[in-house]
Every structure is written in C-alpha cells, then in structure tokens.
Amino acid sequence: MTKILLADDEESIRNLMRMTLELDGYEVSMAEDGTRALDIFEKEKPEIVLLDVKMPGMSGIEVLSRIRGTAPDTEVIMITGHGDMDMAVECLRREASNFLTKPISEELLSLSLKRAMEKIALKKKLKKYTRNLETLVREANVELERAYQFRENIIENSPDAIVCIRKGGEITIFNSAAEKLLGYKKHEVVGKMSIVRIYPPGGAKKIMKALRADDFGGPGILQKREVTLIDKDGNEIPVYISAAILYEEGQEAGSMGIFTDLREKLKLEKQLLRSEKLSSLGKLSAGIAHEINQPLTGVLTFAHLLLKKFKNDEKTRKDLEIIVRETTRIRGIVQGILDFARETPMQKKPLRIQQVVDQTLEIIVHQQRFFGIELVKLYDPSVPDVVIDSNLMKQVFMNIVLNALDAMGSSGTLTIKIGASNGWVEVDFSDTGKGMPEEMQDKIFDPFFTTKDSTEGMGMGLGLAISYGIVKNHHGDIQVTSKPGKGTTFTIRLPLDAA
Numbered sequence: 153m154t155k156i157l158l159a160d161d162e163e164s165i166r167n168l169m170r171m172t173l174e175l176d177g178y179e180v181s182m183a184e185d186g187t188r189a190l191d192i193f194e195k196e197k198p199e200i201v202l203l204d205v206k207m208p209g210m211s212g213i214e215v216l217s218r219i220r221g222t223a224p225d226t227e228v229i230m231i232t233g234h235g236d237m238d239m240a241v242e243c244l245r246r247e248a249s250n251f252l253t254k255p256i257s258e259e260l261l262s263l264s265l266k267r268a269m270e271k272i273a274l275k276k277k278l279k280k281y282t283r284n285l286e287t288l289v290r291e292a293n294v295e296l297e298r299a300y301q302f303r304e305n306i307i308e309n310s311p312d313a314i315v316c317i318r319k320g321g322e323i324t325i326f327n328s329a330a331e332k333l334l335g336y337k338k339h340e341v342v343g344k345m346s347i348v349r350i351y352p353p354g355g356a357k358k359i360m361k362a363l364r365a366d367d368f369g370g371p372g373i374l375q376k377r378e379v380t381l382i383d384k385d386g387n388e389i390p391v392y393i394s395a396a397i398l399y400e401e402g403q404e405a406g407s408m409g410i411f412t413d414l415r416e417k418l419k420l421e422k423q424l425l426r427s428e429k430l431s432s433l434g435k436l437s438a439g440i441a442h443e444i445n446q447p448l449t450g451v452l453t454f455a456h457l458l459l460k461k462f463k464n465d466e467k468t469r470k471d472l473e474i475i476v477r478e479t480t481r482i483r484g485i486v487q488g489i490l491d492f493a494r495e496t497p498m499q500k501k502p503l504r505i506q507q508v509v510d511q512t513l514e515i516i517v518h519q520q521r522f523f524g525i526e527l528v529k530l531y532d533p534s535v536p537d538v539v540i541d542s543n544l545m546k547q548v549f550m551n552i553v554l555n556a557l558d559a560m561g562s563s564g565t566l567t568i569k570i571g572a573s574n575g576w577v578e579v580d581f582s583d584t585g586k587g588m589p590e591e592m593q594d595k596i597f598d599p600f601f602t603t604k605d606s607t608e609g610m611g612m613g614l615g616l617a618i619s620y621g622i623v624k625n626h627h628g629d630i631q632v633t634s635k636p637g638k639g640t641t642f643t644i645r646l647p648l649d650a651a
C-alpha cells in the first residue's frame with residue numbers, strides 16, 4: 153500500500169482529506185505542523201507528501217526544502233490558499249511536484265494523487281532501466297577490455313617482430329620479438345623513436361613507396377619482401393617484411409610491419425650449398441686425383457733420375473730442380489684432394505677434447521713461428537668426453553692454428569676456449585690477426601680458396617675445406633666470426649651424443 157504523509161494545521165481539513173485518501177486505498181499518516189511532519193517523514197519515508205503551505209512554526213515551504221534535500225524523489229504536493237498565486241509559483245520554484253488550492257475537491261485530490269503515483273512508477277522504471285544500462289555498459293567495457301587484452305597478447309607473443317607506427321613514423325607498438333630482433337627495449341622506442349632508424353638510409357621511404365604502390369599485393373599492402381634492417385648496434389639484419397597501412401575512418405592513420413628474421417635460414421642455405429658443393433667436388437676430385445697420382449709418381453721418379461745424371465750440368469740441373477719442385481707441389485695438392493675426399497672409415501672413440509687440442513699444440517708450439525705468440529688456454533675442466541677420430545680432429549685443429557699463425561705474423565695472442573653447453577662441446581680459436589671482410593668469410597671453406605702465396609707448397613686453400621668435411625662427418629659444425637684488422641674466431645661444435 154502506498155504511504156502518504158498529510159500535514160495541515162486544520163484538523164477538519166486533515167480528517168476530510170484522510171477519508172478521501174483512505175477510500176482511495178492509501179495508508180495515511182498525519183501531522184499538525186511542520187516539525188512533526190518532518191519527524192514522521194524521517195521515520196516512515198512516505199512516497200507522497202501533502203503539505204499545507206501555511207502552518208504554525210516550520211512552514212510547508214521549509215519542510216519542502218528539507219525533504220528535497222534528503223529524498224529528492226519524493227512526490228511533494230503543496231496545498232495553498234485560494235488565489236495565492238505567488239505562493240504557488242514559489243512552491244514550484246522549490247521543486248514541489250504539484251500544488252492544490254483550497255478548498256480541495258475530492259476529485260482533484262484523487263486525480264493529483266493518481267498522477268503522482270504514475271510519476272513514481274515512471275521514475276522507478278527509469279531508475280531500473282538506468283541501472284540495467286549501467287550494468288550493460290560495464291559489461292561491454294569488460295568485454296572490450298578483454299578483447300583488447302587478447303589482441304595485445306597476440307601481438308606481444310607473436311614469434312615475428314611486429315612494429316606499428318603513427319603517420320609520420322613515430323613507433324607506437326614494438327613487441328617482444330622486435331626487442332629481440334633489433335636490440336632496442338620498448339621504452340626506448342615507443343613514442344620516442346622514428347621507424348626510419350631501423351632501416352638503412354632511405355630504406356623506410358622505399359618501403360612506404362612500395363606500400364602505397366599496387367604492385368606488391370595491392371595499395372596499402374606489402375607482401376613478404378626481403379629487406380635489411382639495422383639493429384641497435386648497427387648490424388644489418390636480413391628479414392622478410394609484410395606490411396599494411398592502417399586506416400581510421402577512411403583516413404591513413406599509420407602502418408604496421410611484421411618482420412621475420414632470415415639469419416638462421418640464410419645460414420642453413422649457405423651450409424647446405426657448401427656441403428653439396430663439397431660432396432660433389434669430393435667425388436669428382438677423388439677420381440681425378442687417383443688418375444693423376446700414378447703418372448705423377450712416374451714423372452717425379454724420372455726427374456730425380458735425370459737430376460742425378462745431370463748433377464754436374466749447372467743449367468740443366470737448375471731446370472730439372474724446377475720440374476721436381478713443381479711436380480712435388482702438384483703431388484701435395486693431389487694428396488690434399490685425396491685427404492679431402494677420404495673415404496676410409498673413421499676411428500671414433502670417446503676422448504678428452506682438451507687433450508686432443510693439447511697434443512695438436514705440442515707439435516707446433518716449439519716451432520720458430522710460435523715464438524712471438526702468446527697462448528691463452530681457457531679450458532673448462534668439466535667438459536665431458538666426445539666421440540671423435542682423434543687423428544682427423546687433430547688435422548682440423550692444426551689447420552685452424554696454422555691459419556691463425558699465418559694471420560698474426562710474428563706477434564699476437566691465440567686464445568683457445570673449450571666449454572660445453574646444451575649437448576655440444578665448443579672449441580673456440582681466437583686470434584688477433586688481420587681478420588677478413590664479410591664477403592671473404594663466405595668463401596674460405598671453398599676448396600682451393602686461398603689468399604696465400606703458394607710457391608712453398610703451402611696455401612693450397614684446402615685446409616678449411618678439409619676441416620669442414622671432417623667436422624661435418626662428426627655431425628658437428630664449424631663457424632667463423634671475423635673483423636678486418638681485429639682478429640678471427642673459429643668455433644667448432646661437436647655433439648655430445650655422437651652415437
């Protein structure tokens with residue numbers, strides 16, 4: 153039942169109105185002055201209040217103000233004297249819901265209350281609706297946040313580097329893979345660095361041009377192209393780029409690029425090419441070398457015989473000596489090729505790699521050419537045994553040490569580091585020699601590639617090719633890093649589970 157508070161100082165009016173109200177089905181409380189009206193209001197919280205404007209003590213207007221202050225939703229209907237228009241206006245100004253003038257007819261009272269009830273119902277409905285709306289908005293926000301997080305996660309955890317930029321080039325997104333690829337941290341680039349910096353000079357412009365043209369997947373899209381990036385240390389990094397222009401409401405807002413690191417792929421391709429080249433060369437040359445070896449032995453034998461015969465004829469002897477020397481050189485080369493193409497089975501057994509390296513060093517450290525060289529050994533004593541053919545491995549180490557000595561000349565430092573990690577034993581030979589440019593590093597494992605003067609029978613360009621073949625046969629690999637003028641490091645890795 154709807155509660156009504158009725159405040160009027162005239163008892164007869166109170167009783168009369170009460171009758172009408174109770175007949176209409178309201179629960180009525182009554183007050184004879186303003187103070188009492190407020191008391192009852194506080195206690196019972198009626199939804200509708202009927203207030204006489206003029207009451208002794210606290211006036212109806214004052215009560216209206218107080219109710220509005222604490223319960224603004226209450227329907228407050230003011231009762232004014234007949235013709236007191238100013239008062240009526242004042243009531244409305246203070247946000248009375250309605251006003252009635254005395255004498256009050258039953259019908260008008262019923263009608264006003266019906267309206268008040270309708271208003272209350274409407275307000276309730278509105279409130280509920282607003283509450284629902286708020287919940288809906290809240291839920292939508294949560295959903296939106298979740299979707300946003302999800303997208304963020306995808307971007308952040310992508311194995312490919314993702315970089316987004318605003319129009320103008322400022323970087324806005326830089327995921328973990330991008331950090332790894334380029335060496336910058338997010339906080340160094342987001343909002344601070346231009347995309348131009350991750351390309352070589354002019355590179356960014358070229359990409360944007362290709363992106364806008366329609367020959368690479370349509371305007372606004374660039375599909376998988378090989379480009380070079382520059383990392384924080386200035387290194388060039390080959391990558392595939394796929395990129396797209398980002399639009400916001402039809403306007404170009406920025407662009408995004410996805411970068412796939414190609415270093416590993418290129419390295420594998422190079423290795424594959426090398427081993428194919430080596431194995432076909434091995435097969436071919438082994439055959440030829442065998443064929444050459446026999447007549448060569450004949451030539452040498454007869455040259456030696458002639459040398460004996462003409463040992464007193466100065467001029468002929470000199471010519472013959474040249475024949476012997478050059479033929480000996482050819483025999484060296486042929487022997488090298490035969491070694492390179494060796495098909496004899498390997499004799500592998502578990503060995504301490506430190507010992508094999510030391511045995512190799514033992515052969516050369518006492519030679520004159522080692523005198524000006526400082527030797528530094530950084531051996532991890534805990535390295536497990538590796539299964540190797542010790543003669544062949546010694547040949548590898550020897551080749552590399554001799555190359556290092558050649559590169560350093562009369563002075564320098566040779567550092568040999570031996571360690572193990574992740575199932576591999578690693579042997580590093582670092583020299584402080586003349587080093588080599590990048591384009592040369594690609595060729596040094598090719599058979600017959602040499603920069604050395606080969607009149608002495610040395611420098612056939614087979615040392616590294618043979619070493620490469622031997623290490624590959626041990627299922628290992630051999631790599632080089634070098635800086636011209638600084639030095640070179642050869643790294644040989646051998647698997648611990650060589651079974």
Ligand SMILES: Nc1ncnc2c1ncn2[C@@H]1O[C@H](COP(=O)(O)OP(=O)(O)OP(=O)(O)O)[C@@H](O)[C@H]1O
Pocket residue numbers: 551555556559583585586587588596597601602603604610611612613614615616617640
């Ligand atoms: N440590 C090094 N520092 C600088 N350059 C090197 C080094 N090791 C190898 N090289 C370069 O690689 C080339 C090829 O080396 P490789 O051992 O295959 O042949 P080589 O030493 O020239 O001849 P060979 O070993 O047959 O006597 C060398 O001629 C040299 O130019």
Ligand SMILES: [Mg+2]
Pocket residue numbers: 551554555614615616
């Ligand atoms: Mg060599």
